[in-house]
Amino acid sequence: xxxxxxxxxxxxxxxxxxxxxxxxxxxxxxxxxxxxxxxxxxxxxxxxxxxxxxxxxxxxxxxxxxxxxxxxxxxxxxxxxxxxxxxxxxxxxxxxxxxxxxxxxxxxxxxx
Amino acid sequence: xxxxxxxxxxxxxxxxxxxxxxxxxxxxxxxxxxxxxxxxxxxxxxxxxxxxxxxxxxxxxxxxxxxxxxxxxxxxxxxxxxxxxxxxxxxxxxxxxxxxxxxxxxxxx
Numbered sequence: 001x002x003x004x005x006x007x008x009x010x011x012x013x014x015x016x017x018x019x020x021x022x023x024x025x026x027x028x029x030x031x032x033x034x035x036x037x038x039x040x041x042x043x044x045x046x047x048x049x050x051x052x053x054x055x056x057x058x059x060x061x062x063x064x065x066x067x068x069x070x071x072x073x074x075x076x077x078x079x080x081x082x083x084x085x086x087x088x089x090x091x092x093x094x095x096x097x098x099x100x101x102x103x104x105x106x107x108x109x110x111x112x
Numbered sequence: 113x114x115x116x117x118x119x120x121x122x123x124x125x126x127x128x129x130x131x132x133x134x135x136x137x138x139x140x141x142x143x144x145x146x147x148x149x150x151x152x153x154x155x156x157x158x159x160x161x162x163x164x165x166x167x168x169x170x171x172x173x174x175x176x177x178x179x180x181x182x183x184x185x186x187x188x189x190x191x192x193x194x195x196x197x198x199x200x201x202x203x204x205x206x207x208x209x210x211x212x213x214x215x216x217x218x219x220x221x
Contacts, residue, residue: 033208040120042199042213043156050207058208090155101209103155 003027006091006104013081014112021076021107023091031094032074033101034058034066036087043090049074081111115139116212118200124218129190133215135200136182144203145176145183149196150214156199159185190219 004025013019023032034046035058045058047066055066063085067075078085091104117136125131145162160167162174162183173186183202187194200212 035211040213042116043211045208048208056207088153100158101156103157105155106153 002105004091004093004102004104006089006107008107009105010108012110012112015082017081017111019078019081019109021089021091021109023074023076023104025072025091025093025102025104027093027095027102028071029093029095029102030071031096032068033092033094034064034074034076035090035092036060036085037090037106038087046076078109078111081109083111085109086111114212115204115210116200116202118212118215120213121216122218123215124220125190126220127190127192129219130186130188131190131217132184132186133198133200133217134182134184135212135215136180137200137202138181139202139204140178140181142202142204145174146201146209147172147174147183147185148199148201148211150199151196156211159198187217190217192219192221195219 007022030051033048035043037043044060049055049068052068065077089107092101094101147159148156149159150156160169162176166175171188175184195218197214197216199214
């Protein structure tokens with residue numbers, strides 16, 4: 001079984017809809033991250049969390065919110081989706097800030 | 113200026129060739145450096161860390177030049193399976209890693 005899972009894997013939604021992307025991990029790591037990837041722009045950090053009581057904005061947090069429900073779960077929400085949020089979203093975990101990050105398989109989100 | 117800059121490629125090379133990628137970074141306070149590999153439509157995975165003294169892992173060699181603020185990745189004897197995008201990654205001391213946009217390698221038979 002995969003150590004980092006993401007649901008859904010693919011999602012098509014309409015402008016203005018609320019959507020939640022979920023991430024779960026079995027690696028026992030404290031640190032979890034949400035990134036989006038766009039062609040030519042690489043991975044950009046949306047939010048990160050170092051434990052259940054620690055939530056931090058990344059470089060592109062506007063339009064997104066997160067919830068760390070437990071050590072193993074970190075959810076990303078788009079309150080009112082817009083087309084420029086169409087992207088590939090990755091969740092990642094690590095045991096330390098400079099340690100290896102382990103990524104989930106990604107969620108491909110399309111906002112029409 | 114971007115914090116991490118990479119030539120997007122693609123680098124098209126024949127099997128067996130040696131290919132090198134460079135990555136430049138702007139934050140001189142960066143402490144740790146890595147190369148990640150990302151296959152098409154897949155998640156990134158750590159390829160190797162980059163140490164000040166340089167390091168080698170089989171056909172892959174990574175180098176760090178702090179004075180000129182760049183890191184490099186050398187792949188010898190390229191295989192078809194090396195075709196992927198290679199991401200330059202560094203720790204800039206901001207509690208999370210910074211990823212470059214990647215260099216695409218296509219190894220051709």
